[in-house]
Amino acid sequence: MAVAFDEMNGPGSDVRPAYQELSRWLAETPPDALEYRRQEAELLFRRIGITFAVYGDAEAQERLIPFDVIPRIISAKEWAILEKGLKQRVRALNMFLRDIYHGRDVLRANIIPDDLIFQNPVFRPEMNGQDVPHDVYVHIAGIDIVRVDPENFYVLEDNARTPSGVSYMLENREIMMRLFPDLFARHRVAPVEKYPDELLSALRSVAPLSAAAEPTVALMTPGVYNSAYYEHSFLADKLGIELVEGRDLIVKNDEVFMRTTEGLKRVDVIYRRVDDDYLDPLTFRPDSALGVPGLMSAYAAGNVTLANAVGTGIADDKAVYSYMPDIVKFYLGEEPILKNVPTWRCREPKDLAYVLDNLGELVVKEVHGSGGYGMLIGPAATKATIEAFRDKLKREPEGFIAQPTLALSTCPTCVESGLAPRHVDLRPFVLTGSNHVTIVPGGLTRVALKEGSLVVNSSQGGGTKDTWILDE
Amino acid sequence: MLSRTAENLYWLARYVERAEYLARTIEATLRVTALPNTYVGKTNEWDSALLTAGVSASFYQIHEEANERNVVDYLSFAPENPSSIRNCIENARLNSRSVRTALTSEMWDTINSAWIDLQEVWGKGTKSREELTKFLRFVQETSLRFDGSAYRTMLRNDAYWFSRLGLHLERADNTARILDVKYHVLLPEEEHVGGPLDYYQWTSILRSVSALTAYHWVYRETLKPWLIADLLILNDSLPRSLASCYGNLVRNLDQIGVAYGRQGPSQRHARGVRNRLEHSHMDDIFQHGVHEFIQEFISDNARLGEIITKQYLV
Numbered sequence: 001m002a003v004a005f006d007e008m009n010g011p012g013s014d015v016r017p018a019y020q021e022l023s024r025w026l027a028e029t030p031p032d033a034l035e036y037r038r039q040e041a042e043l044l045f046r047r048i049g050i051t052f053a054v055y056g057d058a059e060a061q062e063r064l065i066p067f068d069v070i071p072r073i074i075s076a077k078e079w080a081i082l083e084k085g086l087k088q089r090v091r092a093l094n095m096f097l098r099d100i101y102h103g104r105d106v107l108r109a110n111i112i113p114d115d116l117i118f119q120n121p122v123f124r125p126e127m128n129g130q131d132v133p134h135d136v137y138v139h140i141a142g143i144d145i146v147r148v149d150p151e152n153f154y155v156l157e158d159n160a161r162t163p164s165g166v167s168y169m170l171e172n173r174e175i176m177m178r179l180f181p182d183l184f185a186r187h188r189v190a191p192v193e194k195y196p197d198e199l200l201s202a203l204r205s206v207a208p209l210s211a212a213a214e215p216t217v218a219l220m221t222p223g224v225y226n227s228a229y230y231e232h233s234f235l236a237d238k239l240g241i242e243l244v245e246g247r248d249l250i251v252k253n254d255e256v257f258m259r260t261t262e263g264l265k266r267v268d269v270i271y272r273r274v275d276d277d278y279l280d281p282l283t284f285r286p287d288s289a290l291g292v293p294g295l296m297s298a299y300a301a302g303n304v305t306l307a308n309a310v311g312t313g314i315a316d317d318k319a320v321y322s323y324m325p326d327i328v329k330f331y332l333g334e335e336p337i338l339k340n341v342p343t344w345r346c347r348e349p350k351d352l353a354y355v356l357d358n359l360g361e362l363v364v365k366e367v368h369g370s371g372g373y374g375m376l377i378g379p380a381a382t383k384a385t386i387e388a389f390r391d392k393l394k395r396e397p398e399g400f401i402a403q404p405t406l407a408l409s410t411c412p413t414c415v416e417s418g419l420a421p422r423h424v425d426l427r428p429f430v431l432t433g434s435n436h437v438t439i440v441p442g443g444l445t446r447v448a449l450k451e452g453s454l455v456v457n458s459s460q461g462g463g464t465k466d467t468w469i470l471d472e
Numbered sequence: 473m474l475s476r477t478a479e480n481l482y483w484l485a486r487y488v489e490r491a492e493y494l495a496r497t498i499e500a501t502l503r504v505t506a507l508p509n510t511y512v513g514k515t516n517e518w519d520s521a522l523l524t525a526g527v528s529a530s531f532y533q534i535h536e537e538a539n540e541r542n543v544v545d546y547l548s549f550a551p552e553n554p555s556s557i558r559n560c561i562e563n564a565r566l567n568s569r570s571v572r573t574a575l576t577s578e579m580w581d582t583i584n585s586a587w588i589d590l591q592e593v594w595g596k597g598t599k600s601r602e603e604l605t606k607f608l609r610f611v612q613e614t615s616l617r618f619d620g621s622a623y624r625t626m627l628r629n630d631a632y633w634f635s636r637l638g639l640h641l642e643r644a645d646n647t648a649r650i651l652d653v654k655y656h657v658l659l660p661e662e663e664h665v666g667g668p669l670d671y672y673q674w675t676s677i678l679r680s681v682s683a684l685t686a687y688h689w690v691y692r693e694t695l696k697p698w699l700i701a702d703l704l705i706l707n708d709s710l711p712r713s714l715a716s717c718y719g720n721l722v723r724n725l726d727q728i729g730v731a732y733g734r735q736g737p738s739q740r741h742a743r744g745v746r747n748r749l750e751h752s753h754m755d756d757i758f759q760h761g762v763h764e765f766i767q768e769f770i771s772d773n774a775r776l777g778e779i780i781t782k783q784y785l786v
Binding site: 047224233234237243244258259 | 566570581786
């Protein structure tokens with residue numbers, strides 16, 4: 001694997017311009033001062049209760065995501081490209097979803113094979129012909145971006161269902177501003193604090209026609225045992241909306257109400273952080289206690305807006321991902337600004353043959369997987385793991401895609417031995433309302449804390465960093 | 473507000489209040505059992521601690537006899553006792569997480585930091601009386617801090633009132649339970665059978681509701697059992713008396729009624745209990761039987777809890 005591009009030190013011998021001030025500051029600051037601040041940050045996180053749960057780990061029901069105090073810096077010029085590319089991509093995702101559940105031009109034009117949609121478990125036939133307000137399906141998108149050189153940004157993954165992590169973008173910034181006021185004074189960092197307002201206005205803009213002039217928005221959570229519960233309560237608080245669970249909601253005459261101390265109150269927009277499968281036991285999983293019986297029928301009647309819409313999984317499916325450049329061109333008639341990572345679709349025999357021959361160099365992912373589970377990183381895997389994976393792959397090739405092992409860019413990070421480069425990715429959050437797409441300048445930077453590791457997922461030992469977009 | 477949010481706030485306040493009350497009970501019992509037998513007689517004070525905590529039956533399902541070690545453990549730490557201090561704190565934290573958005577950051581910080589600090593105690597237990605006393609103090613201080621932050625930082629709206637309802641309902645229940653277990657030492661002189669031994673029982677009762685100093689200020693008298701009963705039942709200047717709790721319950725329910733523009737069964741029921749307390753005299757209560765009076769109060773109070781739940785919380 002090639003030597004990774006370091007975002008501070010660059011490919012040459014000079015510190016890259018965006019990092020010059022930080023680099024000077026790092027040189028002035030003694031390492032134990034950094035360590036002290038790191039501990040302080042950890043204490044703050046614990047006090048505030050910013051924790052997440054790891055499923056199947058009874059010992060550590062609530063864990064902190066390790067926070068690295070060295071910020072990751074992106075220049076205004078780089079951000080401008082990213083912003084443009086992200087907006088373009090999300091626009092295409094929404095048009096694609098509208099098309100898939102209506103006319104299906106994209107299938108008739110043979111851009112994507114039919115069975116990839118119709119045989120796909122995340123395709124929701126319930127959504128066929130169903131209109132959603134302003135044709136917005138993905139109100140909140142988290143697009144995972146990686147880079148391997150100074151010039152290019154690659155989309156690693158589109159998250160169009162219930163992307164999480166935005167609370168870290170906001171809380172990391174709060175904590176950094178508390179711990180390092182001097183460092184902020186030496187930079188011009190674009191603020192991220194407008195995100196809750198932007199989110200609320202996007203959600204209100206897509207209220208159904210039958211809603212009152214002041215629509216009621218609520219955030220629906222699976223409950224306090226969900227791994228992202230902190231984020232749900234944090235966002236509800238920042239938005240000033242009720243945090244509801246399925247049992248707080250009831251459907252009557254195809255309208256959704258929440259049970260309050262003053263009786264039933266109608267809900268117009270639900271920012272739901274519950275997966276499709278668990279929304280309504282009458283439509284989806286009958287064994288689920290998290291959902292609201294009749295919710296889908298209120299949705300079909302157009303009396304409630306769900307954000308994100310039902311059935312968006314078909315747009316962030318990893319097999320569909322590989323067609324994204326064509327999808328962007330098809331709907332917008334533009335060249336995609338953000339690149340796709342080259343992807344072999346194991347469902348295609350030619351690609352499968354190549355993948356099987358090169359398992360040792362590739363990353364193989366489950367089409368429907370997330371959270372970094374169930375994937376093979378060829379260069380880091382043992383022979384036995386690779387062989388076991390080969391069998392799985394042969395049995396069910398359509399369940400997998402493969403990509404080259406990217407040398408993800410690195411950023412300076414506090415580790416035990418001091419400062420060291422560690423691999424990072426970036427998840428900006430793209431909001432789509434009735435007539436606009438917005439992105440606050442920032443995102444969640446995830447960092448793989450283990451030396452050489454490329455897995456940044458928090459469930460697999462990844463940490464986070466504050467992400468600074470410089471405002472020049 | 474969401475019914476579930478109101479319910480969580482209500483129970484959050486109840487759990488914190490209960491944890492404090494348990495800590496006080498254990499502290500008072502430690503004190504009275506430290507006295508030589510000649511002063512307090514041979515009653516098993518640990519047994520009555522279990523009774524006042526209302527967990528006697530479940531305790532004796534797993535223990536043969538009540539002693540300091542097993543009762544302190546059962547009331548403080550036992551995971552199998554649903555109302556141990558530990559479970560109260562765990563439940564308070566869980567309820568707080570569920571209603572983060574309805575709590576002020578000061579309230580959340582109090583519960584969350586206490587919960588963090590206590591993880592160590594749950595792991596290691598307390599090794600000495602000194603550590604135990606420190607732990608019991610900490611629990612009481614947590615409750616004070618929580619109550620104080622609620623009082624000083626919460627908006628005066630339904631969220632505040634529901635949390636107060638939980639507090640006063642729990643407090644009334646706790647005071648009534650002590651009276652229920654100890655009523656026999658509070659009987660008027662002529663019926664009284666205990667003698668001087670009871671003096672330390674009386675101080676112990678007053679300590680568990682933090683009213684020993686208050687007693688002297690109110691009555692300017694040496695300890696008289698019927699005055700202690702008067703203080704705990706009828707004197708509405710004592711925050712833990714039944715009368716004071718009901719004064720507050722009626723007020724908070726009225727505030728909710730006004731805000732929602734509607735009165736209901738819980739307002740009526742609370743007013744009924746309050747009126748009975750207001751129009752009672754200790755003489756009559758003694759005449760009709762303290763025990764019966766208290767028993768009736770406990771079931772009325774539990775009934776109010778049910779009515780509030782039905783009217784607002786589900």
